[in-house]
Amino acid sequence: xxxxxxxxxxxxxxxxxxxxxxxxxxxxxxxxxxxxxxxxxxxxxxxxxxxxxxxxxxxxxxxxxxxxxxxxxxxxxxxxxxxxxxxxxxxxxxxxxxxxxxxxxxxxxxxxxxxxxxxxxxxxx
Amino acid sequence: xxxxxxxxxxxxxxxxxxxxxxxxxxxxxxxxxxxxxxxxxxxxxxxxxxxxxxxxxxxxxxxxxxxxxxxxxxxxxxxxxxxxxxxxxxxxxxxxxxxxxxxxxxxxxxxxxxxxxxxxxxxxxxxxxxxxxxxxxxxxxxxxxxxxxxxxxxxxxxxxxxxxxxxxxxxxxxxxxxxxxxxxxxxxxxxxxxxxxxxxxxxxxxxxxxxxxxxxxxxxxxxxxxxxxxxxxxxxxxxxxxxxxxxxxxxxxxxxxxxxxxxxxxxxxxxxxxxxxxxxxxxxxxxxxxxxxxxxxxxxxxxxxxxxxxxxxxxxxxxxxxxxxxxxxxxxxxxxxxxxxxxxxxxxxxxxxxxxxxxxxxxxxxxxxxxx
Numbered sequence: 001x002x003x004x005x006x007x008x009x010x011x012x013x014x015x016x017x018x019x020x021x022x023x024x025x026x027x028x029x030x031x032x033x034x035x036x037x038x039x040x041x042x043x044x045x046x047x048x049x050x051x052x053x054x055x056x057x058x059x060x061x062x063x064x065x066x067x068x069x070x071x072x073x074x075x076x077x078x079x080x081x082x083x084x085x086x087x088x089x090x091x092x093x094x095x096x097x098x099x100x101x102x103x104x105x106x107x108x109x110x111x112x113x114x115x116x117x118x119x120x121x122x123x124x125x
Numbered sequence: 126x127x128x129x130x131x132x133x134x135x136x137x138x139x140x141x142x143x144x145x146x147x148x149x150x151x152x153x154x155x156x157x158x159x160x161x162x163x164x165x166x167x168x169x170x171x172x173x174x175x176x177x178x179x180x181x182x183x184x185x186x187x188x189x190x191x192x193x194x195x196x197x198x199x200x201x202x203x204x205x206x207x208x209x210x211x212x213x214x215x216x217x218x219x220x221x222x223x224x225x226x227x228x229x230x231x232x233x234x235x236x237x238x239x240x241x242x243x244x245x246x247x248x249x250x251x252x253x254x255x256x257x258x259x260x261x262x263x264x265x266x267x268x269x270x271x272x273x274x275x276x277x278x279x280x281x282x283x284x285x286x287x288x289x290x291x292x293x294x295x296x297x298x299x300x301x302x303x304x305x306x307x308x309x310x311x312x313x314x315x316x317x318x319x320x321x322x323x324x325x326x327x328x329x330x331x332x333x334x335x336x337x338x339x340x341x342x343x344x345x346x347x348x349x350x351x352x353x354x355x356x357x358x359x360x361x362x363x364x365x366x367x368x369x370x371x372x373x374x375x376x377x378x379x380x381x382x383x384x385x386x387x388x389x390x391x392x393x394x395x396x397x398x399x400x401x402x403x404x405x406x407x408x409x410x411x412x413x414x415x416x417x418x419x420x421x422x423x424x425x426x427x428x429x430x431x432x433x434x435x436x437x438x439x440x441x442x443x444x445x446x447x448x449x450x451x452x453x454x455x456x457x458x459x460x461x462x463x464x465x466x467x468x469x470x471x472x473x474x475x476x477x478x479x480x481x482x483x484x485x486x487x488x489x490x491x492x493x494x495x496x497x
Contacts (some may be wrong), residue, residue: 034146037355038163040449040456041425059479061427063162063448064355066479092161 003029004096009119010072012054015096016113019106023078026071027100028060028091031123036062039091044069044080044102051077053110058101060091069101073109077102134179135272135330136337143351150354151243153180158353165356166451169319170493172348173278175340176357178325179333182246183271184239184253188262191235197396198256199227200379202389206231211299211316215379215387216249221401222375223382225249226367228316230301238267238312238327242369256397272333276340277323277360279495280347285324287343289313298322307339318357320364321495359448362457365419365491371430371445372417372459378405383417385409415442416467419492420485422456425449426478428485433477434460441466444476450492457492458485 007015013032017025033039041061051057051071058069080102084090090099114122131154134140140147145156156177158165168174186195195203201214211230215223225245230238241249246268253264276284282293291304291313301314312327328336341349358368367373372382379385380402388402408414420428427449434442442462450457458476466474469489475482 037146037158038161038449041427043426061425061449063359066427066429089163 003031003116003119005116007096007116008072008113009116009122010054010070010113011122012070012072013123014070014072016072016109023103023105024073025100025103026073027095028069029119029123030095033092033095033099036060036065036067036091038063039088042084042088042091042101044085045071045077047077047080049077051075051104053108060088071104072113073104073106075104075107078105079103132180134177135333136177136179139334139337140177140351145351145353148354151180153243155180156351156353158355159351162353162355162359163451165350165352166359168348168350169278169321169352169356169360170452171279172350173276173280173284173323173344174319174352174356175337175344175349176275176277176352177333177337178273178275179271179330180243181273182241182243182249183267183273183327184241184246184250185265185267186237186239186253186257186262187265188235188260190261191237193394194253194257194260194262194264195229195237195239196392196394197260198253199229200388200396200398200402201229202392203229203231203237204392208233209300209302210297211301211314213299213387215373215384216252217378217398217402218375219398219401221378221398221405223369223373223377223379224252224375225369226373230312230314232301232303232312245369270329271327272330273325273327274333274336274340275317275323275325276344276349277317277319277321277352278349279322280344280349281321281323283347284340284344284349285313288339293324307336309336311336318364318366319360320366320491320493321360358446359451362446362448362459363450363452363491363493365459365493367417367459368446378402380405380409381414413464415461416464417445417490418460418462418467418469419488419490420444420447420458420460420474420476421453421488421492422476423484423486425456426481426483427456428458428460428476428478428483434462434466434485435475435477435482436466436471436473440477441474447476452493459490462487
């Protein structure tokens with residue numbers, strides 16, 4: 001699987017787009033989506049809520065397990081992907097595109113976000 | 126990856142070449158899924174699926190007193206099983222606790238094959254060996270003698286007919302006969318764990334790959350897909366079939382599990398657990414313990430094993446298995462609940478899903494029954 005070069009990644013397997021007007025898009029990686037299996041339920045943060053880098057802001061439920069969703073950055077949620085709420089399988093079928101999870105106005109981002117290559121190395125073990 | 130002392134089936138390389146996600150299951154490295162577990166599940170319901178179940182534990186019991194031994198060691202009436210037929214039964218401890226649930230095939234007048242769950246195979250083997258003391262019967266560990274492939278789903282008879290001359294139409298549900306499939310000697314059994322029509326094929330491990338490939342080819346035109354343990358679990362859950370370690374354990378008797386019908390007090394002679402099971406039977410009648418029920422979600426959050434079932438703010442039970450049901454399109458669960466809340470339609474029942482009480486409907490099991 002390939003991780004898009006223009007994105008940045010957290011060790012908890014979220015991706016973060018380059019911010020436009022201070023707002024970035026967040027999703028989970030293809031690696032994480034494959035590990036979860038078929039996602040059947042997505043609880044996403046509410047629009048207007050504050051999320052904190054490295055802290056849980058929702059959950060993703062698959063056939064066999066439930067996983068916490070972490071925010072890769074600190075900021076305010078400006079939009080959530082209602083398509084994913086209605087059809088969580090988008091997380092599996094298009095994790096880097098139609099399966100994005102939420103948008104966040106970045107207040108602060110951690111220094112340890114990974115590049116695509118660094119993330120690939122992180123998941124290679 | 127941890128260093129693997131995991132056992133691998135004869136089909137291991139094939140699974141890897143198919144891109145299977147593997148998982149540790151009872152000490153075996155088994156395919157969890159090949160692609161989408163939902164697609165695999167729906168293939169079994171509507172077409173056909175092919176499973177590697179070589180981790181199951183086969184134990185052969187032979188000798189003039191093979192039937193007498195099994196009647197003593199198990200709770201079912203095994204002597205009453207006709208040659209060529211199979212029976213679902215259980216092996217219990219003296220205190221009535223369930224050691225395992227089993228399928229016993231009668232292969233001949235004095236020959237039986239007992240199939241145990243992978244996680245309990247050694248326990249069952251040890252118990253049968255110990256209980257064989259004084260009987261003119263031999264208990265043989267045949268775990269390495271068999272690979273087990275299952276073809277399950279409405280298309281499975283058509284697929285198998287292309288590969289065997291055996292009389293499949295004459296083979297009833299819960300029956301098994303020796304035959305040849307794709308040129309390979311096999312015990313062909315009409316059993317399974319999916320709620321669908323299907324077959325389980327016991328073959329020598331060295332024949333497993335050839336059989337798998339022949340089945341794959343024969344099923345290609347009708348949508349047969351390889352299936353992993355993940356969809357096997359959702360299939361059996363929809364079919365309301367218990368899983369050892371979830372619905373069944375040594376702390377429950379068959380009566381506590383709602384499966385008292387497998388205990389045959391009327392059979393001749395004593396059997397291990399008889400006294401304790403008598404008491405469990407009357408206890409279940411007079412003062413019913415928790416009852417195994419089905420729960421169907423109104424929302425989309427999935428109950429998991431161990432989650433509390435609640436009503437009016439009180440804990441009234443516990444989820445034993447839960448998953449999103451591909452067939453129903455909603456989360457479902459099996460749970461033990463207090464008898465007062467066990468009737469289908471009982472209002473006000475919910476599951477505590479990580480702190481939130483989600484509403485659930487109590488239903489009779491199974492969730493899914495195939496059209497015959």
